[in-house]
Amino acid sequence: xxxxxxxxxxxxxxxxxxxxxxxxxxxxxxxxxxxxxxxxxxxxxxxxxxxxxxxxxxxxxxxxxxxxxxxxxxxxxxxxxxxxxxxxxxxxxxxxxxxxxxxxxxxxxxxxxxxxxxxxxxxxxxxxxxxxxxxxxxxxxxxxxxxxxxxxxxxxxxxxxxxxxxxxxxxxxxxxxxxxxxxxxxxxxxxxxxxxxxxxxxxxxxxxxxxxxxxxxxxxxxxxxxxxxxxxxxxxxxxxxxxxxxxxxxxxxxxxxxxxxxxxxxxxxxxxxxxxxxxxxxxxxxxxxxxxxxxxxxxxxxxxxxxxxxxxxxxxxxxxxxxxxxxxxxxxxxxx
Numbered sequence: 001x002x003x004x005x006x007x008x009x010x011x012x013x014x015x016x017x018x019x020x021x022x023x024x025x026x027x028x029x030x031x032x033x034x035x036x037x038x039x040x041x042x043x044x045x046x047x048x049x050x051x052x053x054x055x056x057x058x059x060x061x062x063x064x065x066x067x068x069x070x071x072x073x074x075x076x077x078x079x080x081x082x083x084x085x086x087x088x089x090x091x092x093x094x095x096x097x098x099x100x101x102x103x104x105x106x107x108x109x110x111x112x113x114x115x116x117x118x119x120x121x122x123x124x125x126x127x128x129x130x131x132x133x134x135x136x137x138x139x140x141x142x143x144x145x146x147x148x149x150x151x152x153x154x155x156x157x158x159x160x161x162x163x164x165x166x167x168x169x170x171x172x173x174x175x176x177x178x179x180x181x182x183x184x185x186x187x188x189x190x191x192x193x194x195x196x197x198x199x200x201x202x203x204x205x206x207x208x209x210x211x212x213x214x215x216x217x218x219x220x221x222x223x224x225x226x227x228x229x230x231x232x233x234x235x236x237x238x239x240x241x242x243x244x245x246x247x248x249x250x251x252x253x254x255x256x257x258x259x260x261x262x263x264x265x266x267x268x269x270x271x272x273x274x275x276x277x278x279x280x281x282x283x284x285x286x287x288x289x290x291x292x293x294x295x296x297x298x299x300x301x302x303x304x305x306x307x308x309x310x311x312x313x314x315x316x317x318x319x320x321x322x323x324x325x326x327x328x329x330x331x332x333x334x335x336x
């Protein structure tokens with residue numbers, strides 16, 4: 001049986017060039033590509049993954065599309081990635097990671113290569129181009145996230161809208177009438193980052209319904225100077241702020257607590273602090289109340305759902321599963 005070395009020799013190219021032509025991982029000149037494909041045809045060569053695909057056998061590989069951005073929090077990213085990988089491993093599947101910024105183009109390439117049985121999506125936007133591309137693919141696509149254009153994919157996510165409503169209902173019940181939501185970098189909201197936008201917009205609307213004034217401030221940075229500047233601006237605009245909700249990270253929240261202390265404001269006696277859409281804050285020197293992301297739960301369910309589809313146990317594309325959030329009380333939110 002002919003191998004990749006035989007194809008390379010007949011085509012007069014390197015083994016790596018044959019590999020790139022077959023996988024599509026790099027752009028190869030049209031003339032060279034034709035020469036390689038003709039050599040492969042003459043020799044009857046077919047990469048293992050493609051051969052299995054044509055025989056109708058599973059490749060036991062899932063693609064994971066997770067574009068990286070300037071505002072990507074790598075600590076959170078790693079947790080989601082490994083949660084997906086470990087769950088896939090339980091089913092005997094490997095993960096092919098796709099990190100290109102233009103993830104919609106990668107989906108078409110990897111689907112046409114026959115290298116994978118299905119595609120998982122991370123870092124989902126409110127209106128995600130990859131969800132539209134999924135409608136043209138002959139592969140199941142499951143998103144860890146809930147885009148508005150979800151009719152061509154399966155979606156699993158934490159219910160961030162419910163989380164936003166519950167946060168404001170709790171704030172209102174405790175007597176808070178002026179709330180500051182501190183976001184991560186503004187570009188994340190401009191790009192429509194699903195979980196950040198859903199929580200912020202729902203919390204703001206629920207605040208309006210309850211008569212709670214909600215001020216939103218995106219972060220310009222997480223240093224002490226950045227946090228102090230943000231607090232100066234927020235307290236200048238709304239001196240009565242009694243609850244701060246942070247959609248940020250451990251560094252920012254640590255500096256926020258220090259900045260409040262420097263102003264003579266006690267937590268939670270003077271100002272309550274709540275973290276939302278965050279992860280892993282339980283190890284902070286001063287732990288804060290948190291409505292965390294739940295990567296293990298959402299990622300495990302997404303892989304389980306993918307397996308159900310691959311095993312023909314369901315065919316209800318467009319299905320959305322929203323998991324309930326949970327509140328972890330640690331003593332930084334109190335009645336006002």
